[in-house]
Amino acid sequence: MSTQKNLWLLLSIFSLNLAIITLASDPDPVQDFCIPNPILASMIKTHHTFHTILPCKNSSEVITNDFIFSNMKTSGNFSETGLAVMPANPTNFPGLNTLGMSFARTDIEIGGINPPHFHPRATELIHVIQGKVYSGFVDSNNKVFARILEQGEVMVFPRGLVHFMMNVGDEVVTLFGSFNSQNPGLQKIPSAVFGSGIDEELLQKAFGIEF
């Protein structure tokens, strides 16, 4: 058996492990914590989806900084719509793994928006640190609950409901969101529905518009 083959086999088993990890969920952990193995974490980033639950390293190797995230002091890069999101999840904040929570910093440029989207697996609680943001969500009866939030205000978006934001002030909006899942999931309506490749005839009939 050649080393090549051997390595290939080992890696195939490896990827199995990574795969298995994605089976885990957000139940009460059966240990205090589970800090992902950094080597694996990087591998996962290279050939696997983000936000997955990772295997833990031995508790003897766990350090204080595994439970601390320091990269929220500045905003991320802004998108076309003036949105910058900095997520903190088990792939970049090891301590969150198996603990049923995640966190994110959101910045919105003047006039920018966070388009209608929802998180299939978590309730979101946002806290506005700076700026004025029109913010809201839609319930199952298509009733919109929205108004302008100012610095210091907190709003909750119930799990799985479409919500949205727009900077209506004259400075960048900065807010922090916490989630009750380590991987809330995300579906952005514009790209999920119109960008994704759903049959156009269906979309035309659904939205009554030409493309």
Place this chain on the structure above:
Amino acid sequence: MSTQKNLWLLLSIFSLNLAIITLASDPDPVQDFCIPNPILASMIKTHHTFHTILPCKNSSEVITNDFIFSNMKTSGNFSETGLAVMPANPTNFPGLNTLGMSFARTDIEIGGINPPHFHPRATELIHVIQGKVYSGFVDSNNKVFARILEQGEVMVFPRGLVHFMMNVGDEVVTLFGSFNSQNPGLQKIPSAVFGSGIDEELLQKAFGIEF
């Protein structure tokens, strides 16, 4: 204390009970079953949302038909888009209460559609009984998984992901969907996003369209 006042008070307490009921969830029940009190069920329909968990009647009053639903033999009324949905949930199928499942019959006219929508609280499993239906869903990476289903085929839509259907055959499509929640919830993208009253400037920036 007049009878009027008295009744009013009793009813206010009543509505409390109904309210409390809506707190319940889909955990493992701690009793075999819990058949809703029919009087309450009707009251709830008149001044409360559907699909809520209902209070149970005494087990001595429970009958076989509480666990049987017989109204799925014909389709419901068709909407503009050619869609007819007949849901079976605790308000019309008492036995489902607290058991963590619900059911629905869906009929789609020739050329009709079931517009993009999702269920925040359940995975859906559909079974096509008649017709040819283009059916699919979108994942968090905006990848569409869709193809034409024929009679006898089964498809699963993961919990909380946007899915859709269109009748592409020459007869009415009939399919049955089961859910792993007694109240899956529903958000139809067209009416939730465009019909609901979200700020138009935000929608224009999100979808790049005029209204």
Place this chain on the structure above:
Amino acid sequence: MSTQKNLWLLLSIFSLNLAIITLASDPDPVQDFCIPNPILASMIKTHHTFHTILPCKNSSEVITNDFIFSNMKTSGNFSETGLAVMPANPTNFPGLNTLGMSFARTDIEIGGINPPHFHPRATELIHVIQGKVYSGFVDSNNKVFARILEQGEVMVFPRGLVHFMMNVGDEVVTLFGSFNSQNPGLQKIPSAVFGSGIDEELLQKAFGIEF
């Protein structure tokens, strides 16, 4: 280290993975879906129990047909008691993996039965497509809820309670069952109690019968 030893080691590690997989449960998934690796699936069938949760393949390799099951158009093979069950679970319907549901087609010959049995881990919802079937379950007070179901009727069996069926019509009964677990489990009373090897003296005292 010989290739033999090496392979043996790899396989032992392999079986660990399979074993680990069986630890998973039916919680809310932390990813959209998890499609089992087909190679593993077949290995599991050969030297492992069915109905176990499987490791996933990379999302880039996931295809639409992973979410579609097409083998329910005809019945399975009939047993002595005239019963044919076609289960759809993660081992033959990859898309179900981690989504908390499974499905089955049941056919019963004229005069045939589905003997008293229960599913430890799921509520079952059945939908009769053809025939007349005496169907029911028993609650914790030994009260039977049973009657003849006809085409188009739906019945629910609460999680973990003994239920049973008998074809009382003049054509084959065909029905479809959905479950709120990807592996409901099954205990058939006749074979579990009388076929299994429980001490005969105990059975005689329990059932008051000679063998």
Place this chain on the structure above:
Amino acid sequence: MSTQKNLWLLLSIFSLNLAIITLASDPDPVQDFCIPNPILASMIKTHHTFHTILPCKNSSEVITNDFIFSNMKTSGNFSETGLAVMPANPTNFPGLNTLGMSFARTDIEIGGINPPHFHPRATELIHVIQGKVYSGFVDSNNKVFARILEQGEVMVFPRGLVHFMMNVGDEVVTLFGSFNSQNPGLQKIPSAVFGSGIDEELLQKAFGIEF
């Protein structure tokens, strides 16, 4: 409105409350504890099933003895099969309410049995204090795991699987069982299957025996 009618109405509302209570499950509580209101507890016993979750009294009225059960020092009354079970659950041990556990003392006379039965909603862990008891359970493959337990031994019965016991020693067997649900539920095979009124033709076909 007469006092009679009035009381009747109040009681009907009352029973609603009791009914609602039975909706609750075994999730993590959202308070330290919830001690049932003793007045209600007795009412429930008179016109409602046992083992239901009960409404709590104000925490100021909670006393130490609510969390202590003292009636396990002697056995209960023996049945025909020589079985005596003393359950401790929220109706007689208030402190258990909402905490996800229950307890029971089981005594078996010489030669007596605990017939094949299962608990739909809990794993059971038994601890033998006195005597020799043949004890075991059956898995989904109809494999029996059974042997004689002696004083001091502990055995676990996985949730929802049929298990059984027989006193094979020359003194009364005394054992204590704990459950991971406050209402495990119970189905005794002999009375559930043969005593309950399932169609006899079905039973004959299932068990191949005449009655």
Place this chain on the structure above:
Amino acid sequence: MSTQKNLWLLLSIFSLNLAIITLASDPDPVQDFCIPNPILASMIKTHHTFHTILPCKNSSEVITNDFIFSNMKTSGNFSETGLAVMPANPTNFPGLNTLGMSFARTDIEIGGINPPHFHPRATELIHVIQGKVYSGFVDSNNKVFARILEQGEVMVFPRGLVHFMMNVGDEVVTLFGSFNSQNPGLQKIPSAVFGSGIDEELLQKAFGIEF
């Protein structure tokens, strides 16, 4: 039956409802949201514990502000140890009810502390907005994970583990904590162990100190 008696009876039923509410937990809700009835909320505050799940009002009466909390702009009142905590939970932030999250603002004076404590029912994620705070927790092996956090840093305390804070800077510390339960619970070690009335002999033997 006198009006007095009548009212008393009605109120007793009332308090039952409040009691029942405290049975609920943090499962996935079966409705979009459940906004507590304000009248009840105040009643609960007067003769019931805080932080309990409350009954909901009709969805037609739900307003946007039910999902927004505006009272986090200033600190609360400082305790002897220089600690001020402003909790946001369903009793003062209605929208959180049944959504499985809560929030709190914590301010610590210069040299002040947040004494060792833990939350039995939630993981906590803190975000430092101002100041320098020595912060950490202890795991089951009595290993301490602690260091000084500065503005913009985030730390997670695993569910149920003892954690603590001390202002080691020269300005007031302000941080925000989010929890994955709507009622995390709290046990402060100093007051729970030494202030509460545990037998002194036991405490002396446990801590090796005189009082």
Place this chain on the structure above:
Amino acid sequence: MSTQKNLWLLLSIFSLNLAIITLASDPDPVQDFCIPNPILASMIKTHHTFHTILPCKNSSEVITNDFIFSNMKTSGNFSETGLAVMPANPTNFPGLNTLGMSFARTDIEIGGINPPHFHPRATELIHVIQGKVYSGFVDSNNKVFARILEQGEVMVFPRGLVHFMMNVGDEVVTLFGSFNSQNPGLQKIPSAVFGSGIDEELLQKAFGIEF
């Protein structure tokens, strides 16, 4: 690639598997049971924490004794405070794995104590077999619920609350505790708070004592 390197790689993968295992929780299992592989169990004991969920062996290799624990007939070794605890968990009682329960024997010498501690992940139910034990717990309002328990009495400690015991009789106390988690976790207040290395200034301010 040398055998050494090879083995090292294999073991690193191995330890990954063990790590992954620790991600699992106490949900409803999706199989009847999962008996840990004994080889792995010993490996875990040597270079991994106890009380972790273990990978299962093939069901064909499962034996009756996997579900039976026989080592509770005598006490364990007594600590300085006169405490001896014999835990039964998946590492020494394989059958418990994935079943959501664990068990322990506790002996306390005359005048000995079980110091204030709590279990983050389980409710505990204790049953006194011998002796007189002062036993109790503290709730979130720092109210102590404690009294002397005698032989045959049962007490429950709500999940996550500090509890304690002291032998106040003239013979060794023997009691058995059951838990609704396979790994309840443990924090002993004296060693967690005072022995662990929390900043002394903080402790002095919190407890008002010098060291």
